Amino acid sequence: MAKATFKGRPAVPGNVEGSVEVSHIGFNTCATYVDVLIAGSDSGVCQDHDNQDLFGHDLADKIVCIPQTIGSSSAATLFMIILDKGIAPKAMLFANHIDSLAACGILMGDNWLGKRIVTVDLLGDDFLDAVTTGDKVKVHEDGTIEVG
């Protein structure tokens, strides 16, 4: 039985499960993947030294739980690059409303590369208090998240 259940909006729906990486501060896409952008790195390890929750963690194929993305407008293209390189998270779970930069990147990756990051937003502030890095979660295509 799940430890907790949350219902969000299935922004890019899908059924996936796996272990989570949790950030309690805004996810700076550009800073996280700065080496991918600048140096052509093939690593999904978070490089954002301001994000002590995720810095040094490999986010590839993980379920990343965040309040919202922040930072550079290069974020949209970065989502497409990490999808193309196969180092993207398998799901992104937003406590807040998705922003246009993440939305644009994830949707273009979905429609133009045929590679999907399952995305759920509007999960609420309590969601990030209920998940801990390493927890197992199930994401359902209707936006339901089962934690534990």
Next chain:
Amino acid sequence: MATHQLNGQIGTDPNFTPTTHTGHSRKHVKASHDHPKMKLAAEEQEIYDGKKGDVLQKAIKTVVAYGELFGAEKLVDLGGAPHLAVSWGSDGVEPLLKIYKQLAEAGLKTYAPFTADPKPMDPVHLPVTDQEQAAVDKIYNRMDELAELNMKLGMRSKKDWSCACYLPEMGNTPNRGDNLAWSESSAINYVNSVIGARTNRNSMGVDMLCDILGKAPQFGLLTDEGRQAVWLIEVKTTKLPHPEMIGSAIGFKCMEDVPYITGMDRFISGIDEQSSGYLKDLGAATASNGALGLDHMEGVTPEAVDKGRDLLNEGYQTYVIDDAELDRIYKTYPNLWKDKQGTPQRVFLGCPHMSYRQMTDWGTRIVDAMKKAGKDKVGVPTYMFGSQYVKDAFETKNPEVAKKLKGYGVSIPINCPMMWCSTPVEGAELVATNSNKTRVYTTARFFFDDALTELIVTGKLPANVA
């Protein structure tokens, strides 16, 4: 080589603000709310179903999904002409170039000829060393590819690169009420506020897809209710405030909520050649310290002139700006120069690109100050940024001033000063600027006009601001 500044610090959100970046707050939206699907017209449905080819189908599917996430219930036809923010060809935008290539190979073009933001470099008017140029060439290794794709997709001409495309000399000026899908934040604020056209703050990529379709999802600033103000800004300064400072203050406070600004009609009587430059810079500052896409100014901007305070929603918040508040804002600007007390190496004027009037005013100001000081060379290399069109107009109509400026060592580059500063090889130079936008996105320091003039003439900052 200087260290780069790309660690999340460039782009639409240098302050890392939790906004939607669309210019329209969605803080009120919950998962439990109704999230309607978009209703498509018959011709749109045909595209969606793939009857007009798979490339157009991918375009409309992306645009529809994007719109639905932000509450759009339908697509609207676009008017005016497109303007695109992608102006640098690097490996970082390769995914967009791949999409552009697919669009071009399918024979698609934008619904009208488009303009684009300025290129990052101008090797003619703002040259760098051979070593730096080699590094720049590696960073912007896809410039030719981008330019070629742009021309195939409908770019108006090879000289149509400027963020201030709406100025009369460049002529990509929409009409009031035109729906657009622009993505340059300063241009978005200008055409929404000063002209009364309608565009959301679109992400790069989605802008091109909308422009290929000739349609945009109707939400936020494309709707009457999305253009209502939720902030009343009462300006109580003793004189016309500096546009960068008041824009900065409003941006910090309102983030992406629409403000209704009062008290400015004491200083500005309407939209003219002078005030349009002022409003351009004010809007750019609101869009760089915040994420504003629209501001109404009582007695000045067209929707405020027509509707007055009916533009204010019930329950609005109030923010009073006086001289002390602007002074407080100015004092929050950090000094990010590597050598904090160093001597500035360059002066950058104009971000967004200067209007003709601004270029003429600054050119005259510099000439007068140089004459008064009896100098024949500027004390620090000085650059006035503008589009090729504005530059041509300025040099044609003011040949004597232009000749003197050239002789003094003042250049008129046509590239983007902000991107120039953000390019890794240039990042550590000590740049002084009159632009809050350049300040926000780079390590450049902001100074007021008098201090910059003294710097330009003497090569030194006044003691009271150094």
